Amino acid sequence: MPLSSDIKPFNQSKTMKKNVWLLAAGLTAVALAPGCKPKGAQSAISGDAASKVYVAPGTHDEFYNIVSGGFNGQMSVVGLPSGRVLKILPVFSVNPENGYGFSEESKPMLNTSNGFVPWDDLHHIAISTTNAEHDARWAFGNANNTPRIARVDLNTFKTVEIIEIPNSAGNHSSPFITQNTEYVVAGTRFSVPVGDNTDVPIDSYKQNFKGHISFLSVNPESGEMDISFQIEAPPFNFDLARAGKNKSHGWFFFSTYNTEMAHTLLEVNASQKDKDYIMAINWKKAEEYVKAGKGTKKKVRYAHNMWNEETHTATSVIKEEVLVLDPTILKDIVYFIPCPKSPHGTDTDPTGEYIVGSGKLAAIIPVFSFTKMLAAIEKKDFEGELGGMPVLKYESVLHGEVTKPGLGPLHTEFDGKGFAYTSMFVSSEVVKWNIETLEVVDRVPTYYSVGHLSIPGGPTGKPHGKYMIAYNKITKDRYLPTGPELTQSAQLYDISGDKMQLLLDFPTIGEPHYAEAFPASLIKDRQTKFYPIEKNNHPYVLKGVKDSRVERKGNEVHVYMTSIRSNFRPDNIEGVFVGDEVYFHVTNLEQDWDVPHGFAVKGANTGELLIMPGETSTLKWVPEKEGVYPFYCTDFCSALHQEMQGYMRVSKRGSNVPLKFSTGETD
Amino acid sequence: MKPLRFSNRILILISALLIIPSYFTPLWQISLWAPQYPEGLNMKIWIDHLSGSVDQINGVNHYIGMRHIGDEMFPEFGYLIYVIGAMIAIGIIAFMIGKRWSLYGFFSLITLFGLAVLADMFRWGYEYGHNLDQTAAIKVEGMSYQPPLIGYKELLNFLAYSGPDTGSWILLIGTALLIIAIIRDRREKKVLH
Numbered sequence: 083m084p085l086s087s088d089i090k091p092f093n094q095s096k097t098m099k100k101n102v103w104l105l106a107a108g109l110t111a112v113a114l115a116p117g118c119k120p121k122g123a124q125s126a127i128s129g130d131a132a133s134k135v136y137v138a139p140g141t142h143d144e145f146y147n148i149v150s151g152g153f154n155g156q157m158s159v160v161g162l163p164s165g166r167v168l169k170i171l172p173v174f175s176v177n178p179e180n181g182y183g184f185s186e187e188s189k190p191m192l193n194t195s196n197g198f199v200p201w202d203d204l205h206h207i208a209i210s211t212t213n214a215e216h217d218a219r220w221a222f223g224n225a226n227n228t229p230r231i232a233r234v235d236l237n238t239f240k241t242v243e244i245i246e247i248p249n250s251a252g253n254h255s256s257p258f259i260t261q262n263t264e265y266v267v268a269g270t271r272f273s274v275p276v277g278d279n280t281d282v283p284i285d286s287y288k289q290n291f292k293g294h295i296s297f298l299s300v301n302p303e304s305g306e307m308d309i310s311f312q313i314e315a316p317p318f319n320f321d322l323a324r325a326g327k328n329k330s331h332g333w334f335f336f337s338t339y340n341t342e343m344a345h346t347l348l349e350v351n352a353s354q355k356d357k358d359y360i361m362a363i364n365w366k367k368a369e370e371y372v373k374a375g376k377g378t379k380k381k382v383r384y385a386h387n388m389w390n391e392e393t394h395t396a397t398s399v400i401k402e403e404v405l406v407l408d409p410t411i412l413k414d415i416v417y418f419i420p421c422p423k424s425p426h427g428t429d430t431d432p433t434g435e436y437i438v439g440s441g442k443l444a445a446i447i448p449v450f451s452f453t454k455m456l457a458a459i460e461k462k463d464f465e466g467e468l469g470g471m472p473v474l475k476y477e478s479v480l481h482g483e484v485t486k487p488g489l490g491p492l493h494t495e496f497d498g499k500g501f502a503y504t505s506m507f508v509s510s511e512v513v514k515w516n517i518e519t520l521e522v523v524d525r526v527p528t529y530y531s532v533g534h535l536s537i538p539g540g541p542t543g544k545p546h547g548k549y550m551i552a553y554n555k556i557t558k559d560r561y562l563p564t565g566p567e568l569t570q571s572a573q574l575y576d577i578s579g580d581k582m583q584l585l586l587d588f589p590t591i592g593e594p595h596y597a598e599a600f601p602a603s604l605i606k607d608r609q610t611k612f613y614p615i616e617k618n619n620h621p622y623v624l625k626g627v628k629d630s631r632v633e634r635k636g637n638e639v640h641v642y643m644t645s646i647r648s649n650f651r652p653d654n655i656e657g658v659f660v661g662d663e664v665y666f667h668v669t670n671l672e673q674d675w676d677v678p679h680g681f682a683v684k685g686a687n688t689g690e691l692l693i694m695p696g697e698t699s700t701l702k703w704v705p706e707k708e709g710v711y712p713f714y715c716t717d718f719c720s721a722l723h724q725e726m727q728g729y730m731r732v733s734k735r736g737s738n739v740p741l742k743f744s745t746g747e748t749d
Numbered sequence: 750m751k752p753l754r755f756s757n758r759i760l761i762l763i764s765a766l767l768i769i770p771s772y773f774t775p776l777w778q779i780s781l782w783a784p785q786y787p788e789g790l791n792m793k794i795w796i797d798h799l800s801g802s803v804d805q806i807n808g809v810n811h812y813i814g815m816r817h818i819g820d821e822m823f824p825e826f827g828y829l830i831y832v833i834g835a836m837i838a839i840g841i842i843a844f845m846i847g848k849r850w851s852l853y854g855f856f857s858l859i860t861l862f863g864l865a866v867l868a869d870m871f872r873w874g875y876e877y878g879h880n881l882d883q884t885a886a887i888k889v890e891g892m893s894y895q896p897p898l899i900g901y902k903e904l905l906n907f908l909a910y911s912g913p914d915t916g917s918w919i920l921l922i923g924t925a926l927l928i929i930a931i932i933r934d935r936r937e938k939k940v941l942h
Contacts, residue, residue, distance in 0.1 A: 647808055672808070673805070674802075674808070720812075721812060721886075721887070722812065722886055725886075
């Protein structure tokens with residue numbers, strides 16, 4: 083120790099000298115290149131950030147954040163402000179961990195007009211609203227690749243409905259909803275040839291391709307969706323959408339790009355025009371036309387899949403007709419608002435007066451006024467028309483432009499206090515601006531290249547302007563590195579004050595796009611804890627252990643099995659032959675919260691079952707060779723979980739082993 | 750025998766009528782807490798059935814070989830409704846008779862009934878806690894699982910509580926009214942002497 087302390091002054095002085103030089107070099111660099119280096123996260127964090135996101139053990143987060151999983155086809159449930167992931171719930175992608183898409187009951191959920199599709203790309207979330215405020219009964223999600231919309235029940239956190247969207251491709255402009263969840267929409271990203279004439283040359287794009295916008299009604303009681311009507315639109319790319327609300331209730335706004343109508347090298351060819359459009363749809367008017375029988379029924383094929391919570395089984399129905407409205411004939415339902423330049427997000431503020439178009443290649447953010455739009459329509463203040471549909475004058479509809487906001491504006495959320503927050507992908511920042519005065523009042527960096535923003539209640543008429551999450555597209559050095567593929571980063575900001583304050587940086591699941599958050603108090607006390615066994619109407623349910631049995635029907639073997647801590651009944655099964663179709667119908671007899679049982683069979687080429695209390699699930703397995711196959715409970719259920727197991731004997735086809743089953747018989 | 754004052758007779762009547770809620774309210778409760786059950790498991794015993802987390806308690810208890818609790822375990826459920834009915838009738842008769850002996854008689858009857866119920870509960874608890882399945886998965890040498898008669902008791906990972914529920918509390922209020930009637934009547938007697 084004395085030695086080292088002797089040496090220290092010498093080293094220190096040397097370091098100091100070095101530091102003087104470094105400082106000088108640094109100052110020169112700063113002088114020469116002002117603002118080149120982004121501000122570090124450390125400088126943005128103040129001392130009390132940790133306490134603001136600390137959710138003490140045993141206490142709960144204040145908000146649920148339902149986060150799209152992007153290319154994992156799922157939704158994540160995240161608590162705020164902690165950023166903790168509470169659940170990954172499968173929507174469009176199979177999930178072997180709980181049997182979704184593998185159990186016989188859940189397979190129909192992923193049926194489409196193209197057959198069973200095991201994966202999709204889920205981009206956007208819409209949480210149901212009443213009077214433009216979250217009621218959080220359902221979460222809607224879109225499938226981008228094979229166009230579909232899913233509805234998730236927020237009492238069970240389970241996908242209960244999936245409906246396919248015909249005449250659509252790349253269902254990106256979806257699933258945005260109207261203020262009382264009357265409709266959920268689906269705008270097509272790709273325009274495609276439709277009807278009988280689909281085998282056409284790609285370069286006949288302008289003649290043969292169509293963009294369709296679908297309006298799906300939502301039953302106010304059950305939530306069940308139905309494609310109410312489609313609007314045939316020009317062959318643009320439809321990007322995002324937002325319903326009008328409060329004063330603009332009755333209208334819907336869709337951003338468009340590729341109004342150049344290119345079909346190749348869109349990167350260049352779809353970026354030529356100075357202005358594309360925001361397409362305003364008067365859906366109340368469209369509704370009237372539907373009622374008046376002005377639509378045309380077109381032949382299509384799409385799947386409508388529903389989950390039944392009493393039979394614990396999904397059914398898939400193929401439907402063959404859709405009602406299409408032609409806005410070139412029905413003049414007053416579609417208007418185009420010119421918007422610079424390849425707008426991505428189009429968002430309406432909480433009052434419904436302002437419509438923000440985020441032109442991702444534009445140097446400004448245009449803000450349109452709903453009042454001015456109505457006036458311009460009234461005065462027929464048009465600059466031209468598109469195939470018979472009016473194009474409004476930009477200046478007549480414009481409230482104003484946010485100047486020098488940053489680079490690459492994508493999405494805008496609102497805090498309910500008169501401010502808007504726009505994500506800037508290229509300059510990797512969030513910009514806060516005043517909706518009335520259009521002044522930029524604050525900006526914070528994101529790490530890195532932010533996509534969507536999420537403020538609890540942000541898209542509704544009643545935002546809770548306390549937190550904002552930036553969902554980023556690039557992660558780089560934010561966390562411990564994990565090889566070439568990295569998690570997507572997210573940052574949580576405190577937006578309760580004048581200045582946005584970075585609080586937390588957290589990893590996410592999949593590739594989040596949009597997310598919505600709402601107060602936990604809306605749903606946390608109404609969660610389903612288990613399914614009452616007396617209401618279980620599954621055709622293979624067992625209401626008690628005494629009826630457990632095995633039945634053979636030709637080469638189908640049906641095992642009526644129960645699981646309860648800590649046994650399966652029956653657990654010894656013989657008389658099954660190679661090539662039989664074996665169905666294990668397992669009923670979890672527990673009637674208590676948080677006691678699922680799992681079920682897996684050695685060598686079965688499928689996922690496991692994870693059966694909730696009171697539920698029945700079926701695992702199908704066709705054994706390919708003889709032997710004795712163990713099965714066991716995969717969810718650590720009890721002190722004797724490791725004893726919860728059994729055997730199935732599979733014999734050569736043609737052998738004379740009799741069908742036999744038992745539990746607890748010893749020799 | 751002296752007739753009772755009318756106010757004391759009314760106390761007998763109220764006391765008799767306070768037995769009626771026994772038909773509609775739980776009489777006894779047993780609760781269990783464990784690290785995995787912070788919210789507790791609660792079983793309620795009514796005049797003719799059980800309610801609450803009976804299935805969960807059975808699920809937990811079968812590991813240590815305790816018998817399956819169910820309505821069929823309690824033959825009392827078959828006749829308790831008549832016993833209680835008879836007590837109400839006797840109470841009303843005592844009110845109508847309105848003599849000192851009828852007050853004392855009704856009080857003795859209700860007290861004896863309470864003691865009998867407690868004795869019966871103890872007998873059931875003893876059997877339930879000691880009469881264990883020999884093939885049980887978990888056997889702890891020398892351990893029995895008799896629930897407490899009244900109050901708290903630790904049983905392995907569980908803390909058990911047993912005590913009166915709404916119906917019994919109302920019965921106790923009724924009994925207290927009889928005691929008040931007796932005290933008032935005795936004071937009067939002294940004053941008269």
